[in-house]
Amino acid sequence: MAEKPFAITLDVGSSLANKTGTWRTERPVYVHRLPPCNDACPAGEDVQGWLYKAEEGAYEEAWRRLTVNNPMPAIMGRVCYHPCQTACNRAQVDETVGINSVERFLGDEAIKQGWAFAKPETSTGKRVLVVGSGPSGLSAAYHLARLGHAVTIRESAEQPGGMMRYGIPAYRLPRDIIDAEVQRIVDLGVVIECNAKVTDIPAVFAEGFDAVFLAVGAHLGKRAYIPAGESARILDAVSMLHDTESGEPPMLGKRVIVYGGGNTAMDAARTAKRLGAAEAIVVYRRTRDKAPAHDVEITEALEEGITMHWLSTIKHIDAGAVQIEKMQLDEKGFPQPTGEFDTLEADSVVLALGQDCDLTLIENLPGVVIDDGVVQVADNMMTGYAGVFAAGDMVPGERTVTAGIGGGKLAARHIDAWLRGDAWVHPERPNLASFDRLNTWYYADAEKTQRPRLDAARRADTFDEVVQGLTAENALFEARRCMSCGNCFNCDNCFGVCPDNAVIKKPDGTYEFNLDFCKGCGLCAHECPCGAIDMELELT
């Protein structure tokens, strides 16, 4: 033993010998929670995940993360009603993140840069026929092709796209965008046959297909019995939009009444204006807030000079005039007649009362059950006829492009499993990254970037796109407004606020707890901006 100074008997040592981790009653754990945007996306996009890459300006990587779930971001960035933004936690801080506008930016950038999907590495040797090339059919075809199956789409119309092309007007969704995103799916190896109406399912199997996916959509305008004079001009909105797209727009006259309160009604009224109607009037039996149309659609229609007659039903249609009855809502919110009548001048009436599916292809197929105008499917989305699956507007559920894309993806997974003699099980959903778990102090104040919109006066007589895209700078700003709810975004807070240096920052920017020294104070969890750290009780 070395000679020591007076009264000193021990060598100096570091406090690293003192493992303060033994004090702990709770331990911090890094977690991944489900951000509300991801939770709300009908197409199952990992919104927070692709925004994370977009925040870095790594747009191609962001686009690749996005298209793992949805192959058509340029279309979605235009027509999706973005339930993600409705769910966004940032709304409680200032305004929601403009997810939809960033998605569109990524989609447009992909088209501009010519980014292509990676081809599948192996082929399964299985052949799948997709009937219908709407959002659901294209989505299923894309996912099946990426899983290595050989996919053919048969489309009865002249061009692919389904309702995206024949239902959504060009001022909302330019056709070159549809063409580009469909082409990318074709480049992946999907064969699309147009003007090819499928009429016989058993014959398809005889041709050598191993499975069939039906996504024929809902293209028939719903009819309602309305007493009408001989010469009254009545059209349905679906046909009107379809014919306009096909280059044969109907004659509507100067004053057009659209009957209905959904998105199709708004599209029909706005299209009528663009076709030359001096006045387009929407008649709907309930109030604006009860109308099924999305608020932004109504707002844009109003901006373009469309007149709204809320709380009105059409009683009688004659040449040149329409009799309407005023309604009032009862305590349950249902419209009841008041006995007060009014007459509106109109050259034509467009009915936008919902859509039905043309199910003649399968109505006589053994085992297939049709109920209330839609096909019934099992949990794995298979109809009663083995090997025939269905999704989109023809099955019960929400009828939007996004829901169609989500349904197509889900069906593709089930078809893939079924072809392997297996069953696909939805992975367990992580807990929600709710607002109360965030520490919003750390987020800088920043309001949403507004996408420039075509001036209302200019857009009412053109089919040019109404909503314009973000610039790269705006897209980056908008992406960086994301709070990364429930998922670490490498802010170093846990690493910085630990009084015991018990957080290790690894070279890749992620972190690890050093439980030898962590006393379990919980400061890291409390100061984590995005709620990605849980405190768990020590069990021993």
Place this chain on the structure above:
Amino acid sequence: MTVTPLKFYQVGSFAVGNRLLTDEERSEQSNPNRVNALTSGHRACQGCGEALGARYVLDTAMAATDGKIMAVNATGCLEVFSTPYPETSWRIPWLHSLFGNAAAVASGVATALKAQGKTDIRVIAQGGDGGTVDIGFGPLSGMWERNDDVLYVCYDNEAYMNTGVQRSGATPPAARTNTSHASGPEPGAHFNQGKFLPLIAMAHHIPYVATATVADLHDLEAKVKKAMTFRGARYLHILVPCPLGWGSRSDETIMLSRAAVESGFFPVFEAEHGVMTSSKKIRRRIPVEEYLKPQKRYAHLFGANGRPDIVERLQRIADHNIEQYDLVEKGAEE
């Protein structure tokens, strides 16, 4: 369209770092190679604000001086929990003598270094509020008036925590300690007693005086760096919540520091040669109640037998601070 600057980061400058920021824009604490002047294994309580503050200050000072720092410590929690014989948590040259003489020892160290011509080595003295505002105040005042080349840092947790929570000259009014009981008509520490040392430091006209908290790391680091650019006596007063003495949750240490600032109860400012030069503006103003309520040392002010009249008096202190130290951006409120 709103015009917005491109260079925006989701957490601005509020978080410790961010992968989107350049290294220069991040705090020293986000550096994986920071010194960790106070290393793991120290015996500070869970969620100790003082341990956090000491590491923040010394790591920054080390980075600012190319690692040439010597520290002198007063007696107190920081000394006791870091150096139980024979262990030490310090990874820098560190010296402890007595409770009250940290400033005097630091003056001596600085003078000795000067005599040896080693003026590139800088001296930091540090202590808690007891060792600074009460027991060590004489030597500290002397160090200031002689303008000795020392940065003195006071980690203010507002009582003698190490010996069992006794009132100090820095204990705020109405706070319960073991020598200012929560009983009688004037419960807790008395109003119109105690002292606010930063103002006394300013009265010595030393080159630099600043206050800070552990809630705003970027502000704290900037002040340490700035302090190291001066020669002569400098004083840094840092509010460091104490879960034990304040009766607060261990995970709320930083939240409470933030609340102290956002309520105006603790003013954050800096001064040069006796004149205030800037103050940190309140970002999201809150009533003092939000700062006081999570602390058990103020529990007697709330609940069925609460004392809203005393809360009101404390609010007036915050309001007065806001005016005196110019804590609200002009035109931002009212």
